Amino acid sequence: MPTVSELESWSSAQEYPVPLDADGKIIDFLDPDKRRENKPEERVRQRMLRVLHHEFGYAKEVLGAERSVHIGTEVKRADVVIYHDSAAQAANDQGRILLLGETKPPSVKQPDGQLASYLSATSAQGGFWTNDDTIVFYRKNPGSNAIEEWPGIPKSGLAWDSIGKFRKKELIKPIDLKVAFRRCHNAMYRAGIDSEDIALDMVRVILAKVEDESSSNDTCDFHITADEYSAPRTKKQACERVRALFRTVRGKYRDVFSETEEITASDDQLAIVVSYLQPYTFIDAPYDVIGTAYETYVAAHLKGERGQYFTNRLVVSMMVEMAKPTDKDVILDPACGSGGFLLASMAFLFKKVDESGRAASAKELLKRNIVHNLYGIDTTPKLVKVAKANMLLGGDGHGGVIRGNSLAEYAKLSAAFVERAGRGKPSLILTNPPFGSGHELRIKERDILDGFQLGKMWDTDDTGNVIYSNELNTRGGSRRNFCSLSGH
Numbered sequence: 001m002p003t004v005s006e007l008e009s010w011s012s013a014q015e016y017p018v019p020l021d022a023d024g025k026i027i028d029f030l031d032p033d034k035r036r037e038n039k040p041e042e043r044v045r046q047r048m049l050r051v052l053h054h055e056f057g058y059a060k061e062v063l064g065a066e067r068s069v070h071i072g073t074e075v076k077r078a079d080v081v082i083y084h085d086s087a088a089q090a091a092n093d094q095g096r097i098l099l100l101g102e103t104k105p106p107s108v109k110q111p112d113g114q115l116a117s118y119l120s121a122t123s124a125q126g127g128f129w130t131n132d133d134t135i136v137f138y139r140k141n142p143g144s145n146a147i148e149e150w151p152g153i154p155k156s157g158l159a160w161d162s163i164g165k166f167r168k169k170e171l172i173k174p175i176d177l178k179v180a181f182r183r184c185h186n187a188m189y190r191a192g193i194d195s196e197d198i199a200l201d202m203v204r205v206i207l208a209k210v211e212d213e214s215s216s217n218d219t220c221d222f223h224i225t226a227d228e229y230s231a232p233r234t235k236k237q238a239c240e241r242v243r244a245l246f247r248t249v250r251g252k253y254r255d256v257f258s259e260t261e262e263i264t265a266s267d268d269q270l271a272i273v274v275s276y277l278q279p280y281t282f283i284d285a286p287y288d289v290i291g292t293a294y295e296t297y298v299a300a301h302l303k304g305e306r307g308q309y310f311t312n313r314l315v316v317s318m319m320v321e322m323a324k325p326t327d328k329d330v331i332l333d334p335a336c337g338s339g340g341f342l343l344a345s346m347a348f349l350f351k352k353v354d355e356s357g358r359a360a361s362a363k364e365l366l367k368r369n370i371v372h373n374l375y376g377i378d379t380t381p382k383l384v385k386v387a388k389a390n391m392l393l394g395g396d397g398h399g400g401v402i403r404g405n406s407l408a409e410y411a412k413l414s415a416a417f418v419e420r421a422g423r424g425k426p427s428l429i430l431t432n433p434p435f436g437s438g439h440e441l442r443i444k445e446r447d448i449l450d451g452f453q454l455g456k457m458w459d460t461d462d463t464g465n466v467i468y469s470n471e472l473n474t475r476g477g478s479r480r481n482f483c484s485l486s487g488h
Contacts (some may be wrong), residue, residue: 018043018046018047020038021035023035024038025037025038026038026042026043026046028046028065029046029049029050029053029060030049030060030063030064030065039105040105040106040107041103041104041105043132044103044104044105044106044130044131044132045065045079045080045103047132047179048080048101048103048128048130049063049065049080050175051175052080052082052101054175055172055173055174055175055279055280056153056155056156056172057155057156057157058082058156059086059156061086061089062082062083062084062085062086062088062089062098063080063081063082063083063089064078064080064081064082064083064089064092065079065080065081066078066079067081067092068092069081069094069100069118069121069122070094070121071117071118071121072121076114076117076118078100078101078102078118079101079102079103080100080101080102080103081097081099081100081101082097082098082099082100082101083096083097083098084096084097084098094121094122094123095122095123096123097122097123097124098123098124098125099124099125099126099127099128099153100115100118100119100122100124100126100127101115101127101128101129101130102114102115102118102127102128102129102130103130103131104129104130104131105131105132106131106132106133107131108131109131109134111129111136115127115129115138116138116147119138119140119147120140120145120147124140125139125140125142125160126138126139126140126150126153126160127153128153132179132182133182133183133186134183134186134187135183135276136149137149137150137151137152137153137275138150139153139160139226150163150226150229151163151164151224151225151226151229151271151275152164152275152278152279155172155279160226161225161226163225163226164223164224164225164226164228164229164275164278165219165223165225166219166220166223166278166279167218167219167220168213168217168218168219168220168281169218171213171220171279171280171281171284172279172280172281173280173281173284173285174280174281174285177280177285180276180277180280181202183276184202184205184272184273184276184277185198185199185202187269187272187273187276188201188202188265188269188270188273190269197264199382199386200382200385200386201263201264201265202273203385203386203389204246204249204257204261204262204263205242205246205263205265205270205273205274205277206277206282206389206393207246207249207389207392207393208222208242208243208245208246208249208263209222209242209245209277209282210249210282210283210393211245211246211248211249212245213281213282213283214283220278221241221242221244221245222241222242222245222274222277222278223238223241223274223278224238224239224271224274224275224278225238228271229271229275232267235267235268235271236267238271238274239267239270239271239274242263242270242274243262243263243270246262246263247262253388253392253398255388255398255399256385256388256389256392256398257385282393311337311340311341311432313340313344316340316341316344317344319341319344319430320341320344320345320348320430321348323428323430325345325348325349325428326349327349327352327353327366327369327370327373328373328427329373329427329428330373330375330420330421330425330426330427330428331345331373331374331375331426331427331428331429331430332375332376332377332421332426332428332429332430332431333375333376333377333429333430333431334376334377334406334429334431334433335377335378335406335431335432335433335434336376336377336378336383336387336401336431337378337383337387337432338383338386338387338390339376339386339387339388339390339391339401340390341376341430341431341432342374342375342376342387342391342400342401342430343390343391343394345374345428345430346370346371346374346391346394346395347394349370350367350370350395353366353367353370367395371391371395371396371400372399372400372420373400374391374400375400375401375417375420375421375426376400376401376402377401377402377403377404377405377406377413377417378401378403378404379403379404379405380403381403384401384402384403387401388401400417400420400421402414402417404417407452410422410423456468456469456470456471457469457471
């Protein structure tokens with residue numbers, strides 16, 4: 001029987017692509033025959049090695065882990081080393097080191113200067129420090145050898161001045177966006193600001209990036225160069241480009257965003273977020289970006305407080321695969337949250353359309369019909385906004401998401417919604433209803449309780465049969481999921 005700490009280690013490793021063997025040891029990314037202890041610091045290192053290889057394009061043959069570095073008469077061990085070539089990696093040639101990385105567990109909050117000493121003692125041009133929650137990039141000034149903070153490190157084969165000067169065809173598909181989003185959250189955190197508000201600010205930033213990627217320009221407006229990053233005036237100019245992109249989104253979707261809505265992060269905060277996200281493509285990201293961001297920011301804040309739980313994306317995909325929706329289905333999620341079930345259903349159906357032998361014009365028409373058959377309800381205004389934005393990112397369908405209480409009378413929902421997704425209209429319901437059981441989360445409203453058998457007082461007779469009275473359970477209330485499952 002595994003211990004609690006062993007289970008926590010396993011769970012943490014599963015959240016990101018860090019494979020384990022049957023004994024719970026980490027299978028080393030660079031040498032699959034090697035096993036490493038499943039510890040927080042090692043998980044951080046293994047994830048960074050994957051990012052360096054898959055996203056930044058560095059071959060495994062130039063990457064090293066726990067390599068010795070000579071600092072005067074002392075011999076230290078660098079967590080991650082990137083060499084100029086495979087021969088330098090094989091020889092651990094300290095004169096042919098390109099970049100260095102220091103990885104720490106999340107419990108270590110700040111760099112301690114160790115990486116700077118490694119950079120000064122080797123040929124490394126720069127590097128990074130990360131504890132997974134935060135990442136800081138450095139460059140060694142080629143003139144003075146001073147160690148300076150930088151907005152990133154170059155991809156394999158590119159120069160330092162390439163950072164922030166991306167063409168859209170050069171953007172990379174992310175493999176680990178949850179880590180990137182968590183780092184963005186930490187950069188944008190402000191004392192006294194609700195996690196939900198930070199999440200909504202990130203929604204605006206992400207949609208600004210998608211707007212940029214969707215434009216016909218070959219170069220990116222969503223970027224910040226090292227020169228712009230270094231001075232307040234130029235940093236402000238770079239941030240204004242991003243804010244202008246969101247205003248374009250705002251103007252297109254007035255039913256989602258108010259005419260005064262803005263990205264509220266400061267220039268310093270926004271510059272960091274842009275530097276983190278600028279290398280990636282969100283249009284080609286393989287999963288729902290907004291939902292992932294929202295879960296990263298808000299799930300821990302909401303759990304146990306409002307009965308809202310965000311269904312794991314793998315579970316959502318599994319349920320959609322099992323339900324096998326068709327383009328004729330009217331799909332409803334009566335507790336849609338950030339829209340995960342609707343987005344997964346849309347992606348499933350779009351894939352079927354793309355794989356069909358229909359003409360391109362027929363495929364486009366089918367997709368337009370599909371997005372008009374997706375409907376969601378949620379009681380939380382901010383979640384409704386996130387769900388609408390999520391649908392925009394996935395291919396639209398945001399018009400089918402409304403704010404409302406799916407337990408209330410149909411008359412309280414919009415007429416347009418009832419016409420398309422009211423009683424008897426949905427052919428498929430995919431949902432994970434709120435499961436909050438605390439007294440403050442129970443349903444006590446008489447008009448809602450009166451619509452459900454389980455909203456009434458009940459007891460059992462001598463044979464165990466349930467006997468319902470006509471009295472409503474307004475004192476104790478009913479659990480939300482009981483009402484959801486019992487129907488009107």
